[in-house]
Amino acid sequence: MPNKRRHLMPSNPYSPPAADCTMGKDLLCAFYVVSKRKLAVLFVATLGLYFMYWSYRNWKNYRAATAVRVMPSVRAVMSVWFTYALFRAIDRRIYATGFRYKWYPRFLALTFILLCVLESTRIWILDLQLSLAILMVLLTLQVSCLMRVQVAINYLADDASGRQNSTLSPINWMWIVLGLCWWGLLTSLILAGLS
Template identity: 35%
Template sequence: MQDNIYAAPEANLVDTEAGAVNLAFYVVSPVKFFTLFFFTLGLYGVYWHYKNWTLYKVAYNDHKPMPVMRAIFFTHALFSVIDMRIKDTGKDLKWNASAWATVGVIALVTSNVIDRIPASGTMGALFAFMPIPLTLVYGLALLQAQRAINVSCNDPQGKSNRAITWANCIWIFLGAVLFTLALLGVFLPEE
């Protein structure tokens, strides 16, 4: 019982019940995560950041900037709070949050810079495809964070969110169309 009758009730945000999924962050299976990330050409990463910050804000009663802004700019901060969550829950997972965040940010920034280089000649064709592996490296960094999230939320395999929904299928289809158009743009001769 609290001494201050006007204080908001305190809730235990760490779920101690074995097997219960705690949604302090966005739980998703690694296979579903990488499928959506790959077929949306990395755009799923923006949604992933947004969803994690939204759930974090609710779970921890956070009043800092909106999750939309955090989805764009705060990768290191997100990885840090995921790491703190793992430590707070006493889970046994060794991962270097700062290193993975750095790898992801460098890959994403480098991909965006290379994407701005005009694609002409042999070197241009090489640069035209460089953003793809760099985007996949960014996805790998986010996947490491996803694994940490799943462990911290008592769902290491992400079983509670492993099914591909009809909305996921629409995003996969749109990403496949965009990827096909990008390939046509690279390989079709200029007039």
């Protein structure tokens, strides 16, 4: 017992306490890790509504890892307005960990915000076929921006493929089915407009 106690006690009683300052994996995972495939499927299937959940989980993980006072639910509801802040927080976290990763967060945030604004102006287009075509193009561009951000998050978490969250859960499947019903409704409205 004395040997063990002596091992825990510092040799110099006046030295400052020593702590292990290495970052554990739990600190690196300050954001929501998900595979690119799962992100793309859920984003497109839900017509972009998955972005609110994705944003919520990122802000929730960020708050838990950093103790920064943010309200994830508010930031999720107004996710487009907090996109720039989220992407910058991810970039700052990558820089703080000592990693070097080029992914242009400002450009991606501004592009994503612009695409969301363009998507909301789509309601003024009276031609349903053109509106659906624009929606598909905008969703494709938005998901490509988010996939680039997700690659940075997965890089930060040392899980480049997002393997820890790559399978679709039953709730994911429920959202996919609901989204496909919505897609079916849109398609039937367009086909009804053609005849």
